[in-house]
Amino acid sequence: MSYVRGDESPAGDAIDTIQAEWRRLRPDLDLAAIGVVGRVLRSAARIVHHSDEVLAAHGLTRGEFDILAVLRRSAGPRSPGELRTISLATAPSTTKRLKSLERRGLVDRSTNPADGRGALIALTAVGRDLVDEVFPLQLAAENSLLAGVKSEERVALERSLTLLLASIERS
Amino acid sequence: MSYVRGDESPAGDAIDTIQAEWRRLRPDLDLAAIGVVGRVLRSAARIVHHSDEVLAAHGLTRGEFDILAVLRRSAGPRSPGELRTISLATAPSTTKRLKSLERRGLVDRSTNPADGRGALIALTAVGRDLVDEVFPLQLAAENSLLAGVKSEERVALERSLTLLLASIERS
DNA sequence: TGGATATAGTTTACTAGTAAATTATTTTTG
DNA sequence: CAAAAATAATTTACTAGTAAACTATATCCA
Known part of the structure; x- marks a missing residue:
């Protein structure tokens, strides 16, 4: 459209x-x-x-931030495949993003002891600090975009969007 | 986020x-x-x-289709700048897309008689036929994604989204 | 009116992301 | 248990889109 x-x-x-x-x-x-x-x-x-x-x-690009945020919200390291699935990305773009994040010391890679084909990606302290700095700024930017929607209307909006997303993801 | x-x-x-x-x-x-x-x-x-x-x-890419659709909805030819603004694109991407559409005979370029710097882009018959073929298919795909939202809920959703978009565009 | 400034659009150099093919390992199964 | 199939991830070759610099014309105004 x-x-x-x-x-x-x-x-x-x-x-x-x-x-x-x-x-x-x-x-x-x-x-x-x-x-x-x-x-x-x-x-x-x-x-x-x-x-x-x-x-x-x-x-950061959005794709890179997505990966950092998934790791931040996860209990421990994640495989590239999990990161790929959770962040709705393609495999090659995940590989690229991880390479870039790793080069900058934001994530750490180790081989997966349970599966020789795979790896495990962990957030470094630097990466974690970056997420914790940037995420509130993102929230603030979003809040400012929503500022014109009154509180009751925002509740109705969120309820409607939940129905929409459910319909879309069922398709 | x-x-x-x-x-x-x-x-x-x-x-x-x-x-x-x-x-x-x-x-x-x-x-x-x-x-x-x-x-x-x-x-x-x-x-x-x-x-x-x-x-x-x-x-077609989405950006190309956007341009074709703007032209289809317009009364006559448009300048690249108008197409750029209306389709929320950057200038270089508009140039690229127009080049590709022109090469495939979907749009036609003439120099703007009122402004020697600019051009005028018109939809060709082939371009128009393509839009008229693809647009209904797009609508059908969208309708199928919305199929799970009941009619009254869709009205509420649209109303809420109108408020959201207004708030965002005011920012 | 003519030099400065603004505008329309393109070009160049680059980046993020993707599709298809590939490598390495694991799982399945006959 | 070995050959076949599946899976995890990466590499290669490519495309769409962008930022910054540039060209050409038009407008402004002293």
Whole structure:
């Protein structure tokens, strides 16, 4: 989808405009999904943009931070495969990220005693300190983006998003 | 943020788990944003993944499709700068995408008579046919992801997302 | 009006991420 | 228990996208 605004604004937000434009061009289609999907994708793009700035200021990509955060939340070391699965990444990108994190001393690699093919990745003290410094900054950036949503509305939003995510992950 | 699940599941979805893990590790932080932001980012990642498969099957990247869709919804040709702004892209990526679309005969370039620095990009008949073929497939993929959300809940979701997007875009 | 500044867009050099093939080890099974 | 199949992870070759520098034209204003 394109979810990206034209010029004429019949009312409402950019997504309403896009939906109206499509309705005029393609009255044969059921365009209801645009209202949800367009806003989710556009919100996500904005959030990621802001949050990547915070990460970049600390020399991290989102993918690298994801790995550090998974390790921070884990009881102990994780295999590259676990990190891959938990962070919804591909195997080669995980390999690359781990190489970069290892080179900078943020994680530590050892061979897995239980499986000669695999490795075990642990967070170093430096890596842990970095996560603990950056994560609150990320939260602050996110909170500021949500500041315009009133408390009761945020509860309703979260409830609705939970239903949405459940529907998506069932597919 | 990492919004990516660990193993222990105290209840609820992956995001609840992540939030609970952070709460245990960092009881000093206000973690409320995770409930919204985590689900938005995770939903977006899943939607994009599915929808990119549809596009790839027709030889398009999301960025290219965004440009074609903006042109399809526009009354006439657009400058690269307009396409760039409307599709929330960077200038070099827009240049690259236009080059690729032009090479494949999906868009047409002419010099802007009103401004010698700029160009005007128009959708060709082939480009238009491609959008009109692919867009319904995208909608169908999206509808199938939303199939688990009941109609009244979808209304509430869309309303909440509108408030969220407004808050984000005000920031 | 003509030099300074701004704008439109592209080019160049680079980075993050991916798909497909590959290596090494473990598990399965006939 | 050895050959076949599966799995863990990496390597190689490539693509999409980006930041910074650059070109060309247009606008501003003294």
